[in-house]
Amino acid sequence: MKNIRQAGLSVAGLAAISATVAIAAPFAAADTTVNGLTVAGSGYTVGKTYTITIVTGSPTVSANVFDTTGSNTVSVGTATPATGTATTAAINWTPASAGTHHITVTLNGAGQSATVGPVDITVSAAAENSGLDTGSAAGLLQSLGITGSSANARVS
Numbered sequence: 001m002k003n004i005r006q007a008g009l010s011v012a013g014l015a016a017i018s019a020t021v022a023i024a025a026p027f028a029a030a031d032t033t034v035n036g037l038t039v040a041g042s043g044y045t046v047g048k049t050y051t052i053t054i055v056t057g058s059p060t061v062s063a064n065v066f067d068t069t070g071s072n073t074v075s076v077g078t079a080t081p082a083t084g085t086a087t088t089a090a091i092n093w094t095p096a097s098a099g100t101h102h103i104t105v106t107l108n109g110a111g112q113s114a115t116v117g118p119v120d121i122t123v124s125a126a127a128e129n130s131g132l133d134t135g136s137a138a139g140l141l142q143s144l145g146i147t148g149s150s151a152n153a154r155v156s
Contacts, residue, residue, distance in 0.1 A: 037105055037117040039093070044101075044123045049094045054105050054116060056081055056089050061109040063089045063116070068102040076103075098125040 036055035
């Protein structure tokens with residue numbers, strides 16, 4: 001009977017540890033991918049930077065990346081594969097406005113010109129700063145009359 005109770009506690013202990021690990025595990029970001037064009041991340045927000053990766057198929061092919069919002073199309077830039085035998089290229093993109101962004105790519109080089117994508121990304125407005133200093137207790141300490149360099153120190 002004692003062995004059964006110990007086994008039961010062991011199983012219960014393992015279950016509790018497994019549940020804790022599952023809760024503490026970070027959530028993975030869901031990238032948006034269509035036709036060899038990937039925009040890394042999720043929860044896209046104005047002013048944040050995201051990486052766009054393009055499968056070029058050849059190290060000599062460049063990728064001209066465009067962002068269309070409504071009737072306005074802007075060039076994000078040109079991405080080229082890293083030296084050697086790389087067949088993908090990457091470029092950073094920072095959306096400047098909220099709404100639906102239509103990302104397209106024109107591949108040029110190695111005797112080809114092709115369009116990749118599109119990927120439609122919904123971008124949200126950046127959160128407004130509430131004015132609260134949530135990164136430290138400096139505001140609280142100052143309201144209590146505690147000032148000086150130690151009141152503004154951050155502990156990590």
